[in-house]
Amino acid sequence: MKTTLDCIPCLFRQALDAARMSSADPAVHEKLLRDVMTWCGDMDMNKPAPVMGQRIYRHLRGATGVKDPYLKAKNSQNLLALRLLPELRAALKNAPDRLGLAARLAVAGNIIDMGGAGDPSLAGVRKALRQAMTEPLRGNFAAFRRAVKKAGTILYLADNAGEIVFDRLLIEELGPARVTVAVRGAPALNDALLADARAAGLHEIVKIIDNGSDAPGTILEQTSRAFSAIFKRSELVIAKGVGNYETLSEAPRPVWFLFKAKCPMIADCAGVPLGAHVLRLGK
Amino acid sequence: MKTTLDCIPCLFRQALDAARMSSADPAVHEKLLRDVMTWCGDMDMNKPAPVMGQRIYRHLRGATGVKDPYLKAKNSQNLLALRLLPELRAALKNAPDRLGLAARLAVAGNIIDMGGAGDPSLAGVRKALRQAMTEPLRGNFAAFRRAVKKAGTILYLADNAGEIVFDRLLIEELGPARVTVAVRGAPALNDALLADARAAGLHEIVKIIDNGSDAPGTILEQTSRAFSAIFKRSELVIAKGVGNYETLSEAPRPVWFLFKAKCPMIADCAGVPLGAHVLRLGK
Numbered sequence: 001m002k003t004t005l006d007c008i009p010c011l012f013r014q015a016l017d018a019a020r021m022s023s024a025d026p027a028v029h030e031k032l033l034r035d036v037m038t039w040c041g042d043m044d045m046n047k048p049a050p051v052m053g054q055r056i057y058r059h060l061r062g063a064t065g066v067k068d069p070y071l072k073a074k075n076s077q078n079l080l081a082l083r084l085l086p087e088l089r090a091a092l093k094n095a096p097d098r099l100g101l102a103a104r105l106a107v108a109g110n111i112i113d114m115g116g117a118g119d120p121s122l123a124g125v126r127k128a129l130r131q132a133m134t135e136p137l138r139g140n141f142a143a144f145r146r147a148v149k150k151a152g153t154i155l156y157l158a159d160n161a162g163e164i165v166f167d168r169l170l171i172e173e174l175g176p177a178r179v180t181v182a183v184r185g186a187p188a189l190n191d192a193l194l195a196d197a198r199a200a201g202l203h204e205i206v207k208i209i210d211n212g213s214d215a216p217g218t219i220l221e222q223t224s225r226a227f228s229a230i231f232k233r234s235e236l237v238i239a240k241g242v243g244n245y246e247t248l249s250e251a252p253r254p255v256w257f258l259f260k261a262k263c264p265m266i267a268d269c270a271g272v273p274l275g276a277h278v279l280r281l282g283k
Numbered sequence: 284m285k286t287t288l289d290c291i292p293c294l295f296r297q298a299l300d301a302a303r304m305s306s307a308d309p310a311v312h313e314k315l316l317r318d319v320m321t322w323c324g325d326m327d328m329n330k331p332a333p334v335m336g337q338r339i340y341r342h343l344r345g346a347t348g349v350k351d352p353y354l355k356a357k358n359s360q361n362l363l364a365l366r367l368l369p370e371l372r373a374a375l376k377n378a379p380d381r382l383g384l385a386a387r388l389a390v391a392g393n394i395i396d397m398g399g400a401g402d403p404s405l406a407g408v409r410k411a412l413r414q415a416m417t418e419p420l421r422g423n424f425a426a427f428r429r430a431v432k433k434a435g436t437i438l439y440l441a442d443n444a445g446e447i448v449f450d451r452l453l454i455e456e457l458g459p460a461r462v463t464v465a466v467r468g469a470p471a472l473n474d475a476l477l478a479d480a481r482a483a484g485l486h487e488i489v490k491i492i493d494n495g496s497d498a499p500g501t502i503l504e505q506t507s508r509a510f511s512a513i514f515k516r517s518e519l520v521i522a523k524g525v526g527n528y529e530t531l532s533e534a535p536r537p538v539w540f541l542f543k544a545k546c547p548m549i550a551d552c553a554g555v556p557l558g559a560h561v562l563r564l565g566k
Contacts, residue, residue: 005299005309005312005313005316006299008295008299008316008320009292009293009295009296009299010292012291012292012295013292016288016289016291016292026288029288030288030328033288033291034323034324034325037291037320037321037323037324038320038324040317040320041317041320041321041324042317045313
């Protein structure tokens with residue numbers, strides 16, 4: 001998905017937020033904003049927005065020496081989600097369609113996003129969960145169910161910390177034995193890393209890999225060989241979140257996307273109302 | 284008031300909105316955003332944000348040939364406000380403190396702002412009116428009342444179209460014989476021009492002048508000689524709206540500001556909660 005003009009004010013908003021997470025010095029914040037302006041002035045709008053996001057976060061890490069400004073936030077988000085886990089498990093236990101509900105809960109978890117229009121507060125998560133309990137996913141769930149049933153191997157691309165705890169419920173329904181979970185290779189926003197997958201307990205049930213990249217999405221040219229191989233050969237790929245949708249919507253293989261359409265541009269691109277919970281097959 | 288770093292994403296948002304009001308050509312929108320990035324890269328943050336706003340709107344007028352992209356919106360806003368006038372007059376008629384209520388209604392009208400966090404819809408205006416009916420202004424109204432009582436001449440700086448209809452109610456309470464109303468000298472956003480003052484019927488009750496400038500605020504160095512003279516010599520100056528507050532908060536004379544603190548930066552600067560209805564004496 002290309003960068004839209006509407007992404008630009010939002011990228012500046014994100015850059016400012018990230019600068020404030022990394023440093024208390026207003027001079028650092030101003031310098032970063034001016035740098036982003038220089039880069040954006042001749043940016044390639046054909047590339048997805050997370051390419052610019054990556055550049056911003058890399059630059060901040062270099063300028064401030066803070067390797068993972070979102071670490072504390074990610075830890076809190078994992079804890080928040082873990083506290084909700086028992087009640088979600090209880091809801092799942094009695095659900096007539098466990099795979100369906102688990103997928104909807106996993107999409108609700110996508111609200112835990114610090115990139116733009118997310119809301120990682122408990123109130124935000126509760127609201128998304130209520131929506132998940134009452135609304136079907138927008139997309140062809142029957143086809144997704146068939147694809148899941150048929151697949152011998154599944155690659156699951158995680159998105160954010162906290163959200164990855166919700167992903168665990170879906171992964172349990174998919175059947176962990178055939179699932180590999182991939183996280184980002186280095187800090188990018190509040191995107192999940194290996195530590196977050198472990199916080200969610202995923203290391204106890206599935207194989208976890210990292211994709212070798214620090215992009216807040218999956219930029220295939222930047223991922224490790226190991227990741228590329230498994231991305232190619234997995235029979236089913238499930239990609240969570242908006243960053244993965246933006247970067248993989250034109251991937252050279254079918255990918256099932258699960259995300260919450262939190263911003264008007266994403267909703268428009270996916271042809272759904274703002275805030276909708278979406279299941280979409282790319283390619 | 285200086286430009287804050289948080290103003291920058293908002294300026295881009297405004298530039299994009301204005302570009303779309305002026306042209307249907309995405310290439311024009313993109314070109315403008317890239318131009319704004321170049322300018323912002325070395326902008327003087329010590330100047331108020333409307334200085335950049337002015338540059339954006341001027342550039343758009345030059346690039347598109349559309350002299351007043353907000354003309355239609357302004358006409359609708361005047362009509363919307365005129366339709367509300369009878370019920371507001373009825374409320375005022377029975378008010379124990381007519382000047383107080385008229386000031387609160389005039390501030391409610393400041394929601395009709397297309398610059399940032401405004402909401403010129405009927406629902407937005409109704410919400411602001413409910414707030415005006417129930418909440419006192421944040422500020423020293425007793426001092427304002429004394430200043431009004433004492434003043435032989437009053438200069439009233441209008442802000443937006445639509446809003447200027449609400450201003451009429453306050454101007455009637457101030458006593459039109461001693462009031463001069465000033466509007467912008469040329470199109471800037473949905474800021475009121477002479478035509479809007481006439482739409483509000485102000486030409487029937489007061490002297491109206493324009494300030495000779497196309498800034499979405501009052502940049503004193505740019506205003507006409509006639510305006511400067513009356514600005515200096517008026518015994519009382521009342522300035523409506525956020526653009527006037529941003530540009531005149533350090534003016535070389537006392538100014539009474541009346542505005543709705545629609546964005547977090549303005550609220551922060553004025554020391555009030557977001558959305559508060561504010562009365563403030565500058566200098």
